[in-house]
Amino acid sequence: MIKAWFKSGEPWVWVNAAAVSTCLIMVIGVLGLLVVRGIGHFWPTSVAEFTYQQDDGTTQKIIGEKIDTSVMPLIMARESGFKMADSEDHLIQYQLKTGNRDVTAVDFRWIEERKIQHMEYPQELLVVERREWGNFYGRLVAVKSGGQVVASGEQALPMAQEKIANALEIFKQISHLEKKEIGSINYALERLRLKQRKLELKNALDATAKQAIVAEKAEYDVQYKQYQAQLAELYKKVRSDSLVLKTESDAEQTIPLAKIVRVYQPNTMNVFQKLGHYGVKFIEFLTDDPREANTEGGIFPAIFGTVMMVMLMAIIVTPFGVIAAVYLREYAKQGFVTRLIRIAVNNLAGVPSVVYGVFGLGFFVYILGGNIDQLFFPESAPAPVFGTPGMLWASITLALLTLPVVIVSTEEGLARIPKAIREGSLALGATKLETLWRTVLPMASPAMMTGLILAVARAAGEVAPLMLVGVVKLAPTLPLDGNFPFVHLDRKFMHLGFHIYDVGFQSPNVEAARPLVYATSLLLVLVIVGLNLAAILIRNNLREKYRALEG
């Protein structure tokens, strides 16, 4: 019976089906993992207080968010050095985010479930998000202003919220002053220095020119001093207030308002409040600059850098890809040479991306960039302008990398257009260019679009070549800002993919950064999956359209 069944080949079909199912499970599993972990990051978790028995028998209070649970079988627990009784068959551990890194030096710890004597969620526990040292967990004691207690007990929290709202307002002004105003003065001063150096190199730095430069400099200095004074004023305001909090061990800790982003009591929040909190955090994630070595705050510069780089790349790759495809399909004589070229183009799609990075670094950055610097920017030597990795070179390198995608896709589109259409146009007296421009290319535009979208999707996810030609972990300025000439293609930039690599693997506090990396990954995946789905939809529509034409 079974023998006959095997002979029919039926089981092998099932095994093959299982392979497909496994692939599907893997894809959905990976996406699911990203969604679950990435979405959860912004949800305010309840903070628990544990009464925990220590090794020496004494008990200790621990406050923290329970973020992970590990169940270790007996043998593994024994191997890891835990003392296990024979009656136990596994060891349950919880990972807590305990925060307070400035007090305890670690902000994560594992505790054993069997040693927890008591666990509760006290209402009054407060989470303080800080600009440095990570979160603080504890109880609010009092609010101080200028060293004097202004509120304590019940009134402390509303007072604190109010003061923090004020402080955040001031902070907005501070960051505007520091980044926008003082930043542009610094930029102008640098330009002035370059101007002077340029005149010096030309031997044209005479007395009048010198005077003009000195005068301009003095003007900037006056402005700078004004802003400095304003800044000092604002800082004084924001530094005068502080919160007094108690840690789990009842030690008092004073946190100046200048260091606080927000405070909240997760244990008192209802679902809607939590949703609101989630929204605020999510918007912060999308629009804010990173804090604390990229492990907290937002990823706005990375999103911005990715989008701008990809757009530049699209601007570069589209004309070249289309021209090459038009040449191959419409102008070149079909034969051995075009076949060879097609093989080469197809092949280039398979060349490892890091090789493009190496080429970009050697050829674009050092050779092209180095020569551009010598010719056009002698005044800024020895500091390189284009002779160092930057936005421009990154987008050109990626344009080269995605060129085959656009060529192949456009060619496919051109090949699908029935010959009759071209011949009809020519027969009506149109030149070849007119035929191409008025009929063939518009009809092939969805194919070009598909190619472009696929190219953009590939470029957005590519990291290895970018590591060589322009991505940095933290760029102080965006490549697009309010300072003339507004677009700074020589600047280095941040990138979502590299951000994932850097924060996930190079960060000093990987544990704290992990949720953020999941959230970033989810964002990147959504963008790329979205782009790909768009490409697939366009491709399908396109097929329908030509089926109608052919029929």
Add this chain to the structure above:
Amino acid sequence: MSEINSIDKPASLVNSATSRHERWRLLKDQLARYGVVVGGLGVIVAIVLIFFYLLYVVFPLFLPAKVEMISHYALPEAALGKTMLLEVEEQNTLAVRYTDQGQAVFFDTKSGKTVLVQAIAIPKSAKISSFAKGSPANEGAVVYGLSDGRAIVAKHKFTVTFVDNKKTITPSIKYPLGEQPLVVNSNGTAIDNIAIKVGEDDTTIVAKSGDKIRVLNFAKEQSLFEEEAKWTHSEATLNMPASGVTHMLVDKEESNLFLLSNDGRLGFIDISDKTNPVIKQELNIVAAGTTVTSFEFLNGDLSLLIGDSNGLVSQWGMVKDATNRPALQKMREFKVSDKPILSINAEQRRKGFMAVDASGLVGIYHSTSEREMIKEQMAESAPAAVVMSPRASALMIQSDNGDIQFWHVDNEHPEVSIRSLWQQVWYESYAAPGYTWQSSSASSDFEPKYSLIPLVFGTLKAAFYAMLVAIPLSLMGAIYTAYFMAPKMRVIVKPTIELMGALPTVILGFLAGLWLAPFIEKNLAGMFSFLVIAPLGVMLFALLWQYVPKEHRQKIPEGWDAALLIPVIILSTWFAFAISVPLETMLFDQTLREWFKSEFGIGYDQRNAMVVGIAMGFAVIPTIFSIAEDAIFSVPKHLTVGSLALGATPWQTMTKVVLLTASPGIFSAVMIGFGRAIGETMIVLMATGNTPVMDISIFQGLRTLAANIAVEMPEAEVDSSHYRVLFLAALVLFLFTFIFNTLAEVIRQRLRERYSSL
């Protein structure tokens, strides 16, 4: 088609305005034609440029070195005595000549003009009886041994100052141990041979007089209140006959002393305790009948270069022997000529050296890469002195008739050779030759080791494990999807799996490194039990499915089995992981990880080849799946229908007809997948420890060519050997994938032709 346009229309039919318009249209058409052709070819040229640019950067690695004479002139201040030692300063602008009359003559290297003559403070009462330079030479110390048993240590110094943006170099002579001669032999016998090492805080002098060898150490004692440092000194006499000793060297740690006699007896003495030297080893290093003619340290003082009368230079290094004691062993040798080697000059920054024979033939070699960079006849007869500049970019040679020649040396990449890249190399202080990649280190006299073998090995290993995961899943998946699956399901499944390929690899790498690696570490047994239980579960389900009543079975339309199997696989996976712990406890009474370690000695790395295999397999599956599925799907229908009509089961048709026909397409799918696995960067970068070890074990990490480039390229100095070797790695990757992809592409095109003919 273009001919149609070029036919001139009768002029009478159109007025002049339209004819201008017509001409303009034709002109535009022509311009566009040229534009497109130039643009199209330009793009293709740009693509070819990648290959040639990589080649262009790599090429200088394998070029031979060049030498060129810049100037020659008569010996400056010939009256001040014969040259004992020549030294060139770092910028190659000044040189110094120590004479046998105790004079130091500084002169310009280009013109030979004397800049400064300074007499060494040698007491009138004594004569010079011996001379030596300190090792390493870049400290510029020399010692004169005197006939009254004293010695004086001098040091030349080149001070660089900038006056009005112009660099000036001022030479001077310093006395690091004071201007007063040091008493070496209190009994006043002449010093016949001397060796010195001047260190930061202490100086060791080894002097031979008569048949005694004395070791002296002068240690600096800096007291807080006194300006002048005090020198405390210790001494010892070697307990061995010294009459034959002709060459003596002290290493830079001042803990090893090497004595060599003309007939090739080499003594290795431990002098770390300066008051109690211990003879460690004595051995004969040349064949009978030959004599040793020169003796020098290689940079770093870890190995000795010995030149003999047969024109052979051999390198001897300290290697740990079977009892783990350091012992001298011959590592390699270089044949310079048949004439005796007159002198050996070691480079000061690299492991290269220059050897000069008695006929004036100069050879420049690199020790570990075993390359002969230059061999040039620079003098007619035995030269009186030769020196290589500290940066090894120039050399100076004084012929026996007193002329000085100054040569420029262009020797950029001696450390790289085909041999050092692809074969086993015996590096200093390694026990045996081996493949090593180690491109940088914190210490300054470190020798970079550029063997590409560990990286290629890592690349292939990662690709192998990835293919182990990807091939079965993707090919079986492709077979099912293309042939058995219901069309409605196929429309969903194919794009979903292709979407897998669009996932950025940085995300796969991140998940592999931070989620999968700890997961596998914890559930290793579960992974293995999954491999057994999941297929069994599927089989069991398929078997039981037959006994399900027909009316239930028919509710599931044909070709939806895969959807049916999803819960089965999830359940059996859960079951596999759930029973793995009790199974582990029962079978091994410890975790599988520990069991592998205790039974087979296989260590476990958290980020290992298994993690890479799964993650990269995931990335490669869609590539292989998509191409293979296309190949199988496009097998002409009449073939399969014919086979089925002849009574073959669907599975028989599959294996005997479809697979055979589509096999070239499947092969090319695997090739392209393999090419992708080889070049993948981010996954291996994040999912392995990136250690360049050569270990086939699935539980060990690796480092691939691509990851290595990503890690090291940003730090490599432009145009350095390291930079070029990384370009070579990129070129190797490029060629690897290019060959695989071209092969695949050609096969695919053939297949397409075959299908169209069927």
